[in-house]
Amino acid sequence: MRDVFWPLAGTTWMQTITSVMFLTVPVLAPALVDDVGFAPGHVGLYTSLVFLGAMPVSLFMGALTARYGALRVMQIGILCSAAALLLSITTLLPLILACGFLLGMGYGPNTPGAAHVLARVTQPKDRPLVFSIKQSGAPMGGFIAGLLIPWVVVSAGWREALMVSAVLGVITVIMVQPLRAKSDDDRRPGAPLSISGVWQQLRLMAGHSGLRRLTLAGFVFAAVQACMFAFLVTYLVDHVDLDLVSAGFAYSCMHGIGVGARIAWGWIADRFVRAAVVLALLGIASATFVIMMAHFDSTWPFWSIAVVSAAAGATAAGWNGVFIAELTRVAPP
Numbered sequence: 001m002r003d004v005f006w007p008l009a010g011t012t013w014m015q016t017i018t019s020v021m022f023l024t025v026p027v028l029a030p031a032l033v034d035d036v037g038f039a040p041g042h043v044g045l046y047t048s049l050v051f052l053g054a055m056p057v058s059l060f061m062g063a064l065t066a067r068y069g070a071l072r073v074m075q076i077g078i079l080c081s082a083a084a085l086l087l088s089i090t091t092l093l094p095l096i097l098a099c100g101f102l103l104g105m106g107y108g109p110n111t112p113g114a115a116h117v118l119a120r121v122t123q124p125k126d127r128p129l130v131f132s133i134k135q136s137g138a139p140m141g142g143f144i145a146g147l148l149i150p151w152v153v154v155s156a157g158w159r160e161a162l163m164v165s166a167v168l169g170v171i172t173v174i175m176v177q178p179l180r181a182k183s184d185d186d187r188r189p190g191a192p193l194s195i196s197g198v199w200q201q202l203r204l205m206a207g208h209s210g211l212r213r214l215t216l217a218g219f220v221f222a223a224v225q226a227c228m229f230a231f232l233v234t235y236l237v238d239h240v241d242l243d244l245v246s247a248g249f250a251y252s253c254m255h256g257i258g259v260g261a262r263i264a265w266g267w268i269a270d271r272f273v274r275a276a277v278v279l280a281l282l283g284i285a286s287a288t289f290v291i292m293m294a295h296f297d298s299t300w301p302f303w304s305i306a307v308v309s310a311a312a313g314a315t316a317a318g319w320n321g322v323f324i325a326e327l328t329r330v331a332p333p
Helices: 002-036 040-059 061-068 070-087 093-107 110-119 124-135 137-155 158-175 177-183 196-206 209-238 244-271 275-293 302-315 320-330
Strands: none
Touching: 002 040, 002 070, 002 093, 002 110, 002 124, 002 137, 002 158, 002 177, 002 209, 002 244, 040 061, 040 093, 040 209, 061 070, 061 110, 070 093, 070 110, 070 158, 070 177, 110 124, 110 320, 124 137, 124 244, 124 320, 137 158, 137 244, 158 177, 196 209, 209 244, 209 275, 209 302, 209 320, 244 275, 244 302, 244 320, 275 302, 275 320
């Protein structure tokens, strides 16, 4: 595992910071209502634009990785997201929404790039746990965003919160630079950047029953997770009448428990239960807790809101590492 430690530490931290940057606007959204006119519906539109920007980059990652190296593309992506946050320091709502698309283009390389880096240094038997540790960076980022961003907003302002998030991204790019030489030693500078590789990947998925099933499952899991990540703070402020800091704390509870949960599910799938079975059980548990969240209102004690949010984080946001490990098992060599 010695060869795994630094690539795992670097990619996990990159996952953490990309998550902070992705969630910054959804977390501070209630603070944008007066200055920008950022309504709750705009949170969904912003999140959709983020993933709309991420999708084509994710599909093109094979060619980009071959030519430039996975870690370099991830670094460029983080800088792209940081630029999007800095450009969002405006009262122009259309520009902020457009910056969501730009941020998504930077967000897209993270998961496939890290999977490429870690798959090269990890034994197949260790992948469920290793990928789950790496993916724990996503809820860790949410935990940090839920505590840090509302505090900065209350203390300094929403523009300063955007700047803090962007600066974290720039610092991260500098921090992981020493890993680049070894992580990207498989790059081929002359490799062509052709769209044909994208169609080849899509044809592979369409013709492989295991990949088709996992893609459909991943679509559902990701949709539920994205809704929770995007809307929980706004939902708790507007519907449950919590203040921004309290809503941010509940949001952090959801993400904080998700850090340990992702690692725990990976450990279980690594040693005791098949990954596919773990994913199925997580799906059932996710549905249960999301339904409970839909019934939050002002009569619920805050502690119960925090507990249910944490349980949802452990299940509906705890599937990613096990899912990626199962993809690497099912995918052709």
